[in-house]
Amino acid sequence: MILINSYVDELVKLYTQHIDLDYANWSKNYLRNQFDFLGIRTPIRRKLTKQFFREFGVPTKENLKDIILTLWERSEREYQKAALDMLEKVKVDLTPEDMPWLSSLLVNKAWWDTVDVLSPHIMGYMFTAYPKLISQYADQWILAENFWLQRSALLYQLYYKNRTDEKRLFQYILIRANSEEFFVQKAIGWVLREYAKTNPLVVKSFVSVNDLKPLSRREALKNL
Secondary structure, three states, rough: OOOHHHHHHHHHHHHHHHHHHHHHHHHHHHHHOOOOOOOOOHHHHHHHHHHHHHHHHOOOHHHHHHHEEEEEEEEOOHHHHHHHHHHHHHHHOHHHHHHHHHHHHHHOOOOOOHHHHHHHHHHHHHHHHHHOHHHHHHHOOOOOOOOHHOOOOOHHHOOOOOHHHHHHHHHHHOOOOOOOHHHHHHHHHHHHHHHHHHHHHHHHHHHHOOOOOHHHHHHOOOOO
């Protein structure tokens, strides 16, 4: 645990040299006062994180879970973003045994800025690498009461293009088509709009014959 703490402490030391209180306040307001911020703009944060990786390396598989969860518990949002950067770097090392703690990130400190990275980039990768996980996780998430899990189930195929499991995608959408939750309606529209880049006629047909919420319908057809 000492190594893990020292690794995280070094990142904290680096980030705290770049605090911008004005931007921190703007960011907090932008995310509806859900989280605190250091106020590091995204391009600067990414540059700092790359610098950090060059100096201290990416987490080893042995330490990954503890480092990610330690960062996730910190109050400033930039540390959750750093955790996502780390996961993207090492996702090829992830295995099905990691899914329980990875899934916890979808509901712990959940907001669109983390869920929308985790869902297509991390969960989407895991479900491609280990298809049997879909029935264990995504099929359950779409039925869950937590709308962030619902959103993740809808968005994990966001960038699958020709690999999209169309039947499952449309089934998920129809399960949640009547949702009153903004983030679910928006996710339905977003994933349909993205899939329309690959299969526009199928998306047009699906939207025309199914009763979707106005927001979902509008987002789905935005570029058609």
